[in-house]
Amino acid sequence: NAGVTQTPKFQVLKTGQSMTLQCAQDMNHNSMYWYRQDPGMGLRLIYYSASEGTTDKGEVPNGYNVSRLNKREFSLRLESAAPSQTSVYFCASSEVPGNTIYFGEGSWLTVV
Amino acid sequence: AQSVTQLGSHVSVSEGALVLLRCNYSSSVPPYLFWYVQYPNQGLQLLLKYTTGATLVKGINGFEAEFKKSETSFHLTKPSAHMSDAAEYFCAVSEGYGGATNKLIFGTGTLLAVQP
Secondary structure (H helix, E strand, O other), X not given: OOOEEEEOOEEEEOOOOOEEEEEEEOXXXXXXXXXXXXXXXXXXXXXXXXXXXXXXXXXXXXOEEEEEOOOOEEEEEEOOOOHHHOEEEEEEEEOOOOOOOEEOOOEEEEEO | XXXXXXXXXXXXXXXOOOEEEEEEEEOOOOEEEEEEEEOOOOOEXXXXXXXXXXXXXEOHHHOEEEEEOOOOEEEEEEOOOOHHHXXXXXXXXXXXXXXOOOOOEEOOOEEEEEEO
């Protein structure tokens, strides 16, 4: 009963380093999402993929890239990490509009 | 554009008291509305959602919310608070029927404290 799985759970990066957050869902969902959570700001959408083969920008896409590798997997890449990208990142998925959106457990990223 | 406003970033109630968490939304299309709960160091869990039909929606753990179109509100209530309800609560809106995706726009959250 895995649902949405994110890796890594914790990561510390130096400014300028790159890294990729991995996300996989086993519910055969069409849509996948990456959010970041910052204190007092709720969750903000970074990128989303409405279906396999498509990706679109959300509210805060600058500094990030995504890849919808297949229907199951949706990765988020930081090409040159900045301290402003210190945050908790959540991957999520849903089947169709109106259905429940399921979230992963989160990835805590610190950029020093 | 859609948006959500949660009134009160911190709410404190006594155990057994009524819980009321406020949410107002803005949407140019019929919305789908959600409440999520987040316990410390965990992901978000769906409490309840409104899509169409009955405007009073019941969720898990005794919570319910009422969609009021005229007031553009979707407030969350629970008649009697329990210590285990202490968590952060997020209201969210997405495009309704006919929307291409289910991407959610979240409010900034309300941290609920329950006093013994």
